[in-house]
Structure formats: structure tokens, C-alpha cells
Amino acid sequence: MADGTAVAGPAAGPAADPAAGPDRLRAVAAELVDDSAADAWDRAGRIPEETVRTAGAQGLMAAQIPRRYGGPGLSSADNGELTAFVGSRCSSLRSLMTSQGMAAWTVQRLGERQQRAALLPRLAGGAQAAVAFSEPEAGSDLSAMATRIEPDGDSVVVTGEKVWITAACYADLLVVFGRYGDGAAAVVVPATAPGVTVERVPEPMGCRAAGHAHLRLDGVRVPAGDVLGGAGQSTDLLVGTALSYGRMSVAWGCVGILRGCLAAVGRHARTRQQFGKPLAGHQLVARHVAELLAAEQTATRACAHASHCWDTRSPEMVSATVLAKYVSSRQAAAGAATAVQVLASAGARDGHPVARAYRDAKLMEIIEGSSEICELLLAEHALSVYT
Numbered sequence: 001m002a003d004g005t006a007v008a009g010p011a012a013g014p015a016a017d018p019a020a021g022p023d024r025l026r027a028v029a030a031e032l033v034d035d036s037a038a039d040a041w042d043r044a045g046r047i048p049e050e051t052v053r054t055a056g057a058q059g060l061m062a063a064q065i066p067r068r069y070g071g072p073g074l075s076s077a078d079n080g081e082l083t084a085f086v087g088s089r090c091s092s093l094r095s096l097m098t099s100q101g102m103a104a105w106t107v108q109r110l111g112e113r114q115q116r117a118a119l120l121p122r123l124a125g126g127a128q129a130a131v132a133f134s135e136p137e138a139g140s141d142l143s144a145m146a147t148r149i150e151p152d153g154d155s156v157v158v159t160g161e162k163v164w165i166t167a168a169c170y171a172d173l174l175v176v177f178g179r180y181g182d183g184a185a186a187v188v189v190p191a192t193a194p195g196v197t198v199e200r201v202p203e204p205m206g207c208r209a210a211g212h213a214h215l216r217l218d219g220v221r222v223p224a225g226d227v228l229g230g231a232g233q234s235t236d237l238l239v240g241t242a243l244s245y246g247r248m249s250v251a252w253g254c255v256g257i258l259r260g261c262l263a264a265v266g267r268h269a270r271t272r273q274q275f276g277k278p279l280a281g282h283q284l285v286a287r288h289v290a291e292l293l294a295a296e297q298t299a300t301r302a303c304a305h306a307s308h309c310w311d312t313r314s315p316e317m318v319s320a321t322v323l324a325k326y327v328s329s330r331q332a333a334a335g336a337a338t339a340v341q342v343l344a345s346a347g348a349r350d351g352h353p354v355a356r357a358y359r360d361a362k363l364m365e366i367i368e369g370s371s372e373i374c375e376l377l378l379a380e381h382a383l384s385v386y387t
Contacts, residue, residue, distance in 0.1 A: 022078040028058045029086050038090035039351050041209040047093060052170050056126035061100040069120035076310035080252040080303055087256020091360035092209035098249035099167035103129035103175045105245035106186060110229040130171040131242055132162040132215055140373050142239050147178030149185045155221045156187060162215040168198050169211030183232035187222060195220035206359035246368040247325035251303050254332035254364050257357050258296035261339035264354050265292060268343050288342050295335040299328040319381040326374035329364040336361040
């Protein structure tokens with residue numbers, strides 16, 4: 001890539017330790033976030049910049065970046081369990097991991113060799129990225145994107161509006177999807193480029209500290225070499241590449257939500273006394289605990305299968321990933337509601353982990369392909385296989 005491209009932005013900080021395995025990264029996450037920190041971030045609507053940078057520099061944010069680019073090089077299965085661990089503590093930080101991983105995966109899959117060599121070490125070393133899909137009139141139907149990426153000599157000019165872009169408030173780089181001629185393209189845009197406006201989403205219902213923002217791109221000019229892998233490609237191919245990673249990450253994050261709810265419910269049901277015995281001793285409450293465990297186990301197994309398909313390059317990878325996202329998000333939303341029901345007034349207050357989980361989990365049924373879109377994709381897969 002030529003001098004002055006998007007990779008020549010803010011310094012990324014120290015490179016991630018490529019030898020950092022899942023246990024080391026889990027320890028990093030445990031040190032960075034506990035329930036009091038997650039509550040404080042949720043209330044403030046912001047994760048401290050130092051925490052985000054440290055997580056990125058330690059390799060936590062995009063742990064599947066290969067070692068040859070300075071990343072930890074985790075498998076999908078190991079990264080999934082790491083994502084679930086972070087998700088059990090803070091869905092906002094997990095959302096940043098999802099966004100960073102999507103950006104890195106998009107560069108890895110769509111970028112040319114020179115682009116991968118320039119961008120992936122930055123993303124592995126702490127530079128933050130956001131992926132910009134959705135628009136005011138293009139949510140589930142991303143073929144309706146109106147953002148334009150237009151060639152102009154040695155540059156491209158990006159014009160359009162993006163909405164609800166996770167992590168955009170923290171981003172150094174924006175991976176922007178838009179129309180290019182008769183096809184589509186993804187281009188890497190510095191968040192500080194002239195013409196880029198980042199407007200924070202005020203008071204989101206869930207994942208409040210995940211840096212959701214609306215973007216305006218007013219004639220933003222970047223070098224043509226910052227268009228990933230050329231241009232004029234299929235919208236389905238471009239969007240599907242990034243969404244596959246995002247769906248997997250969200251699915252594992254939902255496993256984490258369920259595990260966090262199980263821990264809170266277990267503590268409460270064993271210690272809260274009603275009618276002369278612990279809540280866990282009442283059969284209807286025990287049923288709730290059993291249902292919550294079944295939800296966590298169901299989601300875990302769907303995710304483990306999808307990650308196995310991912311790691312083995314199985315032809316089932318796409319359908320397994322959609323299934324994992326669908327199952328896990330629905331189980332998380334229902335499971336979080338169950339957790340609030342068991343804790344009752346103890347959990348029905350802002351700041352409690354299950355109250356936060358209840359708000360966060362609902363968003364998981366919407367992002368990276370709503371439950372309804374997942375149902376359509378799964379039905380299409382079923383009809384192709386079983387008829």
C-alpha cells in the first residue's frame with residue numbers, strides 16, 4: 001500500500017505476544033474486568049481508553065489473527081471459549097472483541113497480501129477497528145446500501161451514512177462497506193480522515209459501553225489501495241465474510257451471558273431463604289435453574305460444533321455458524337429473563353449483573369443477522385439438504 005494510506009494512522013502500541021495462549025489471554029481478561037468494572041463502564045457508557053488499548057496490545061481483542069501477523073493465532077474453539085469468558089463478565093468489552101475480530105477477519109479473507117501485511121499487525125497490536133454495514137434504509141437488507149465508494153484517479157471517495165456501528169467511538173480504522181460500480185466493496189478509512197463524523201448513539205438499551213455510533217462520510221478521500229481486494233465484488237460475498245465471524249463471536253458471547261446468569265442464580269438460590277428454606281429447595285425455582293442450565297449447555301454445544309466446522313474448514317461452516325448464533329441468542333434472551341425472575345427484586349435494578357444481561361441479551365437477537373433472518377437462512381439450508 002502506498003504511503004499515506006489508512007495504515008499510516010495512530011501508532012498501534014506494543015505488538016501482541018504471539019505466544020499468548022488461551023489461558024494467558026483469559027488471565028488478561030480476568031485482570032482487566034470484574035463485575036464492579038463492568039457495572040461502572042455500563043453506567044458511564046464508556047470503557048476507559050487505557051483498558052481498551054491494553055486489551056488490544058495483549059492480543060485479547062482479535063485472538064484469531066495468525067501468529068505470522070503478530071496475533072495469538074487461536075483456533076475458533078479456543079477463541080470462542082475466551083469470548084464466552086469475557087461475555088460472562090462484560091458484553092460491552094466482548095462487543096469490542098467481536099468488532100475487532102470482524103475487521104481482522106475481513107482483512108485476512110478479502111485483503112491482498114500487501115494489505116494483510118500492513119493492516120493485520122496493527123490490529124493485533126492494539127489499533128482499534130469498527131465494521132460499518134448498516135444504514136438508515138439498509139439493516140437486514142444490506143443489498144440496499146446507499147453508501148458509495150467511487151474511484152477518482154489514485155483515490156476513492158466515500159460518501160454515505162452508517163448507523164449503529166459498534167466500537168466506532170473507539171476506532172482508529174473503519175472498514176466501510178458500500179456500492180462500487182455495479183457491485184460492492186469494502187474500504188479501510190481512518191476514523192480521523194477529513195469528512196468522517198462519529199456521533200455516539202445516546203443511551204443504548206444494551207451493551208452501553210460498546211461505543212455504538214452513527215457515521216457520516218462526506219466525500220471522504222482515501223487511496224484506491226485501501227479498497228480491500230479490489231472492488232465491484234458480490235455484496236453477499238463481502239458482507240457474508242465479515243458476518244460469519246461476527247455471528248460466531250456473538251454466539252459465544254451469548255454462552256458467556258448464560259454462564260454469568262447461572263452463576264448469579266446459583267448464588268442467590270442457595271442463600272435466599274423463603275418459607276423456611278433456600279429458594280433452590282422450591283421445585284418451581286429448581287425448574288428455572290434446570291432450564292437455565294439446559295439453555296447454557298444447548299448454546300455451548302451449538303457453538304462448539306460451529307467452531308469445529310470452522311477449524312476443520314467443513315462445508316457446514318456457514319449453516320453451523322448461523323445455527324449457533326440463532327440458538328445462542330434466543331437462549332441468552334430467554335435465560336436472562338429467567339435469571340431476573342429468580343432473583344426478583346434483587347436483580348431488578350440497574351447495576352446488577354442479571355439486569356445488565358437482560359438488556360444486553362435482547363440486542364443479541366438483533367445484531368449480526370436478526371433471529372428472523374437466521375430463520376430464513378436455516379429454512380433455505382434445510383430445504384436444500386432435505387429435499
